[in-house]
Amino acid sequence: MSLTTDAWTAINGTNHAAITVHWISQDWVQHSRLLDVINLLEPIHSGEYLAQQLLSVTDDFKITNGVFTITRDNASNNTSMLNQYEIQVADKPTTTNQPWSFNVKGGDVRCMAHIINLAVQAALTTMKAVPLEELESYRVQEGLAHTRINDIYSEKEEVVKALTKLRKHIYVFRNRRGWKDSLRSHAMATGIKPTTLTIDMPVRWNSTYYMLQNALLMESPITALCASQTLDMSKGHIQISPKEWELLHVLAEFFEIFKRASEKVQADGYPTLNYCVPYYLRLMDKIKKMKKTVKHTSISEACTAAFNKLDDYFSLATSQRSSHSTVATICDPRFNFSIFDFYLPEGVHNASKER
Secondary structure, eight states: OEEEEEEEEOTTSOEEEEEEEEEEOTTSOEEEEEEEEEEOOSSSOOHHHHHHHHHHHHHHTTOGGGOOEEEEOSOHHHHHHHHHHHHHHTTSOOOSSSOSOOOHHHHEEEOHHHHHHHHHHHHHHHTTOOOOSOGGGGOOOTTOOOSSTTOOOOGGGHHHHHHHHHHHHHHHHHHOHHHHHHHHHHHHHTTOOOOOOOOOOTTSTTHHHHHHHHHHHTHHHHHHHHHHOOSOGGGGGGOOOHHHHHHHHHHHHHHHHHHHHHHHHTOSSSOOHHHHHHHHHHHHHHHHHHHHHOOOHHHHHHHHHHHHHHHHHHHHHTSTTOOHHHHHHHHSTTTTTHHHHHHSOTTTSHHHHHO
């Protein structure tokens, strides 16, 4: 059996962790069940505490000796949790179906969708454009709209300037009735279907891409409205220029690289481990190609940051310590060894291919 676990903080401030189990029956049907949602009462979620909570659930369902792998995100306390869980289950009786107890080397599976989001956040950090968790931070007071008035932006800061302007625009369109109605009217007048605009958040996967995608669909009515409006003349300070719209198009192209991969590997209706290595290789290949063609220094550096983050986790996923992804890929007849030959040609990536 394979487990997945994830923790979060609810809107009321309480902390919880969900544990699900997955297995394939004798007639080759995949099954998934939610085992429990634990209320994490300890203020400090140490690895030992999380391991105790996990063990209590697997013991309650009498499946501790059947746990093969545990998929988790990449927080350091989860690494400690699995190490502690291995220690705590070491003396548990085994079965003929699985004649070993859980061990980290054979059972630690990192969530790739979370890794992709880490790569995106690394890119945003490099561009100094990580979205703020509090949407109120983008609130624009009527008559006082500005980004950093009269400041001079360097070339590297043009990305954060464009994204900050866009996020403030979206806040206004979402929270002021007059602006919202005017934008809708401009869209319909130009034959564009009004699209709901959203602001990205660091914990919402692909949220930056969706923010850009929806805004770019509404680029024409947004530009027309901001050029002709009399609702708030101070909004001229944060009007998005044609050059900045061009930059937002390039950013959308960059973040789209990550969208398909993250959606593919977070599916729950089919196994996804066999897609991890191909998508690692595909993502890194696309990022390298974009870096060669993009002209903006900040986006080029973002490509490097995202590539390095993915490469670090790719090394972990394909090391001798954790080879689940490699085995799953090789066992998939659509990929087997050919995927490595395609993305890792001889003489260029011999070390990676040998690993």
